[in-house]
Amino acid sequence: MNDDEDGYFGEHVAATYDDDSGHEFQPEVVAATADFLAGLAGEGRALELAVGTGRIALPLAGRGVPVHGIDMSRAMVRRLRAKPGSDAIGVTIGDFATTRVDGTFSVVYLVFNTIMNLTTQEAQVQCFRNAAAHLEPGGCFVVETVLPDLRKLPGGQDVVPFHVSPTRWAFDHYEVATQAMSSNYIEVADGRGAYRSIPFRYVWPAELDLMAQLAGLRLRERWDGWTREPFTNDSGGHVSVWEKPVD
Template structure:
């Protein structure tokens, strides 16, 4: 989330893991690490938007060398403070353009992070950057949600996604530009505080075209990390594109 410290700055990093605690459960992390470790094989992995190390740390613990890219020093500081945090190399920078030395078997970007790139040009650049990091036969993996536009009746622009006694979360959409903003209203000492984060939502077919522009081709698309079939009713997808060997 954007805050007074900048995009995913200190005040957001301080509460991030509490807010998405369910994402740190073994039932969520385990299948993702299984897929990524299988794709990495004996090679290295690079994570775009490594954050606090939710995926990078257990993947490194599986014996896969992992390097991360992230522009939030506050999030990376929390990764570094965790057991094994020194085993994950991190480059501070924009994952759409920042390069890491070496060649990788898998590049990956999880939990809707592709949407943090708020222009189509930046998302296209991200695919080119991923392709540039990959060995021939390597793969780029993206986990993201399907935009919930089916929930919008005519004239409405907001969809709630979190409601509790102390916090409300809702997304607003601009279907003309694919801009999306996540809003949070939180009660603190009886007073409401508002924060918001800008995103750009993107469709699977659009991602496939971005991949093609970067010289990648689709290998798999699943509904989730368990490799369940992707259907018209899926709320998200895990897509795997490969870099040709010829």
């Protein structure tokens, strides 16, 4: 469902977005994310691509880092604006892959799998170039994203369920040949069913590294998570940092 100008993150999603009890919303995860980014920002400014409701922007600003955000969803930004401390965060409405804002930043970041919301390789490359254009020399672009669960696909199947309950079912659908995927949700309330599907394009770390090279960035570090656990063959996702050369 994509029924308003805010795309897949309109009012129907924004209304309950902050009610999520998932891993990324746990206080210790939010704190580790903000600490990681604040360390990279130093005395400089931070730019969040897809700032949303301020899950990370607000605690990062609370650590003394000036934060600006880009987001196309006015509904999500309205939730941000209703929160204490949001007046310190500037927001520009637009496509985070191409929208430009004034000035440069010591860190640009894109978290919670949002790189995959750009559903073409071209758009993902544009995002890297946009991030690089906003970085000061020596600045860093940070991306947090999952790895596709292709190892969970039995032979001949293209669906991986990730939530099953009496009233809610959720599954990822993969098109391996094109790297297209979608997350699909079915809910039953008061005897009525509702279905929602969000498209993505999954992307491998090596492909992201190539996108970074095209944008003039180089890999600085890659971790399993925000507390800098080693990235291994068994990692389900990664936090990657690319640096804009000083030269």
